[in-house]
Amino acid sequence: MKNAKVRLYVDQPLGQEQTIPLNREQVHYLFAVMRLGLGDVVLLFNGRDGEWRSTVVEAKKRYGVLICEQQTQTLQMPPDLWFLFAPIKKARTDFIVEKAAEMGVARIVPVQTEYTNSERIRQDRLQVHAIEAAEQCGGTFVPEVAPLQRLDRILANWPDGRKLMFCDEAEAGSALTLAMSSVNCWAILIGPEGGFSSLERERLRSLPFVHVVSLGPRILRADTAAVAALAIWQQALGDWN
Amino acid sequence: MKNAKVRLYVDQPLGQEQTIPLNREQVHYLFAVMRLGLGDVVLLFNGRDGEWRSTVVEAKKRYGVLICEQQTQTLQMPPDLWFLFAPIKKARTDFIVEKAAEMGVARIVPVQTEYTNSERIRQDRLQVHAIEAAEQCGGTFVPEVAPLQRLDRILANWPDGRKLMFCDEAEAGSALTLAMSSVNCWAILIGPEGGFSSLERERLRSLPFVHVVSLGPRILRADTAAVAALAIWQQALGDWN
Numbered sequence: 001m002k003n004a005k006v007r008l009y010v011d012q013p014l015g016q017e018q019t020i021p022l023n024r025e026q027v028h029y030l031f032a033v034m035r036l037g038l039g040d041v042v043l044l045f046n047g048r049d050g051e052w053r054s055t056v057v058e059a060k061k062r063y064g065v066l067i068c069e070q071q072t073q074t075l076q077m078p079p080d081l082w083f084l085f086a087p088i089k090k091a092r093t094d095f096i097v098e099k100a101a102e103m104g105v106a107r108i109v110p111v112q113t114e115y116t117n118s119e120r121i122r123q124d125r126l127q128v129h130a131i132e133a134a135e136q137c138g139g140t141f142v143p144e145v146a147p148l149q150r151l152d153r154i155l156a157n158w159p160d161g162r163k164l165m166f167c168d169e170a171e172a173g174s175a176l177t178l179a180m181s182s183v184n185c186w187a188i189l190i191g192p193e194g195g196f197s198s199l200e201r202e203r204l205r206s207l208p209f210v211h212v213v214s215l216g217p218r219i220l221r222a223d224t225a226a227v228a229a230l231a232i233w234q235q236a237l238g239d240w241n
Numbered sequence: 242m243k244n245a246k247v248r249l250y251v252d253q254p255l256g257q258e259q260t261i262p263l264n265r266e267q268v269h270y271l272f273a274v275m276r277l278g279l280g281d282v283v284l285l286f287n288g289r290d291g292e293w294r295s296t297v298v299e300a301k302k303r304y305g306v307l308i309c310e311q312q313t314q315t316l317q318m319p320p321d322l323w324f325l326f327a328p329i330k331k332a333r334t335d336f337i338v339e340k341a342a343e344m345g346v347a348r349i350v351p352v353q354t355e356y357t358n359s360e361r362i363r364q365d366r367l368q369v370h371a372i373e374a375a376e377q378c379g380g381t382f383v384p385e386v387a388p389l390q391r392l393d394r395i396l397a398n399w400p401d402g403r404k405l406m407f408c409d410e411a412e413a414g415s416a417l418t419l420a421m422s423s424v425n426c427w428a429i430l431i432g433p434e435g436g437f438s439s440l441e442r443e444r445l446r447s448l449p450f451v452h453v454v455s456l457g458p459r460i461l462r463a464d465t466a467a468v469a470a471l472a473i474w475q476q477a478l479g480d481w482n
Contacts, residue, residue: 076458102465104457137460175482215472216345216481217317219378224343227465228472231456235473240457241416 006034007043007051009131009142014049014068019057022064031059042066045134047142050074075140078104079238080185082162085109085226086116086192087148092223093118096190097126099223101133101143103230104239109146109187111154115194121148151189151200155207161185164210167229169195169219173212176236180211188233190226247275248284248292250372250383255290255309260298263305272300283307286375288383291315316381319345320479321426323403324384324471325395326350327357327433329463334359337431337467338367342374342384344471345480350387350428352395356435362389392430392441396448402426405451408470410436410460414453417477421452429474431467 008030012020022030030036037059044066045051051073058065083105087093093110100108108130110121126145134142158164162185165176169191189204196204204210215228234240249271253261263271271277278300285307286292292314299306324346328334334351341349349371351362367386375383399405403426406417410432430445437445445451456469475481 078459099465102459102461103469104459136462139459175476214481216475216479218319218343218345218380220343221377224340224468227468228344228475231469231472232476234457234469235416235476238457240455 005043006030006036006041007045007135007138009135010044010046012046014044014046014052014071016068016070018052018068020044020054020066020068022066024062027060027062027064030056031061031064043072044068045073045140047134047140048075051140073140077141078106078143079234081105081233081238082107082109082187083143083190083226083230084111084151084154084164084187085190085222086111086113086151087118087121088193088222092221093121094126094129095223096226097129097145098133099227100230101130101139102137103227103234105143105188105230107146108143109154110148111151111189112148113151113192114197114200116192123147152203155203158207158209159185162187162209164189164204164207165229165233166204166210166212167191167215167225168201168205168212169215169225170201171212171214173214176211176213176233178236181237186233186237188229190222190229193222246284247271247277247282248286248376248379250376251285251287253287255285255287255293257309257311259293259309261285261295261307261309263307265303268301268303268305271297272302272305284313285309286314286381288375288381289316292379292381314379314381318382319347319384320475322346322474322479323348323350323428324431324467325352325392325405325428326431326463326467327352327354327392328359328362328389329434333462333464334362335367335370336464338370338386339374340464340468341471342371342380343378344468344475345380346384346429346471348387349384350395351389352392352430353389354392354433355438355441356433358433364388393444396444399448399450400426403428403450405430405445405448406470406474407445407451407453408432408456408466409442409446409453410456410466411442412453412455414455417452417454417474419477422478427474427478429470431463431470434463
């Protein structure tokens with residue numbers, strides 16, 4: 001199918017015969033970068049209505065319209081997994097958000113720990129990375145990127161019934177077991193490059209909803225640890241089986 | 242301990258009282274970039290003799306010498322795991338090599354598949370990435386980066402007794418089980434961005450030493466798949482427990 005591989009995230013609702021007016025950025029991407037024209041196919045998703053095959057019905061220099069023709073995928077929700085991570089250097093933070101979206105999480109939460117260097121993040125930019133990851137990877141769901149929050153406050157207000165997998169570099173943990181799959185709501189916490197403070201580690205290890213796992217005998221960079229932790233969780237308790 | 246975090250890979254043998262003359266690049270890194278001087282500490286490893294604490298005993302502009310004082314780590318070998326991957330775009334290929342070294346593999350083998358774009362790789366540059374990953378991550382072993390080889394030839398000359406974990410995007414696989422830990426020699430194969438050809442997939446699935454695993458319902462980029470596959474293997478059969 002000609003150009004069927006172009007996927008685009010849009011804000012609008014998607015449905016049979018729905019017309020989608022494009023903004024300037026989308027016009028530039030589809031007609032200038034991807035060189036599409038009248039009659040070409042674009043796959044659309046908005047994170048809510050699955051994936052729709054659409055056709056270009058207007059392709060002007062600064063204006064364009066698509067029309068939805070057929071649903072090609074229903075909405076595939078990831079498991080109810082939150083991904084908590086401490087922002088690090090820009091490129092590796094972008095990477096972590098991309099990977100979390102690819103690996104399938106419901107929500108991405110940047111957290112400020114004692115050893116987190118960055119005091120602020122560009123939430124909007126990280127959200128764009130999550131969208132791009134979904135565009136690339138055929139996803140129909142886009143995880144929300146939450147504002148930066150302090151780890152101690154998150155832990156103090158932890159929601160009932162949600163387990164937290166804490167990847168502790170410094171000490172051994174125990175494997176996730178099938179028995180834990182009775183809990184449906186989980187979160188994963190990945191530390192900053194310098195690890196957690198001993199106060200943070202003590203607190204985490206003492207909390208009843210925390211399950212400690214080990215990511216092996218080698219020290220992993222934060223971005224590696226992120227993907228590794230997600231893989232282990234998805235394999236044991238998520239939708240990889 | 243002052244500057245104890247500077248780690249350096251060297252070619253020379255390491256042992257008690259061993260002197261290590263530095264090359265120009267190492268002199269520049271230690272004295273100009275890291276601003277070390279006489280008496281400062283550098284942790285050395287060469288992939289064979291563990292990690293040694295050394296002291297700077299000469300620090301000239303173009304010349305420097307370290308002396309080994311004490312072994313700080315014995316050599317920690319990773320599991321006997323080969324990591325086979327199809328090279329992709331430069332930055333992501335570098336990344337895959339970095340991640341494989343971090344996650345703990347014995348050997349990194351770039352393979353040419355039917356859908357591999359790059360016909361050649363810079364083996365020396367990739368080897369440097371593996372060394373840098375070990376420097377960063379406190380490793381004492383550096384996996385060798387092999388020359389680019391054709392997948393069909395590797396499979397035709399597959400060594401006796403080594404299992405191959407094939408991560409197939411297109412179809413379901415089965416989990417690694419503890420029973421498989423009776424086999425000590427393994428390899429992991431990660432495909433290029435475009436996946437494997439149907440001929441390659443058929444052949445792989447028919448080989449007696451191949452075990453097919455699934456990396457979930459979402460499409461993963463090659464670099465994500467690399468870390469995810471390594472995590473699953475290390476957790477089930479490697480040294481993460």
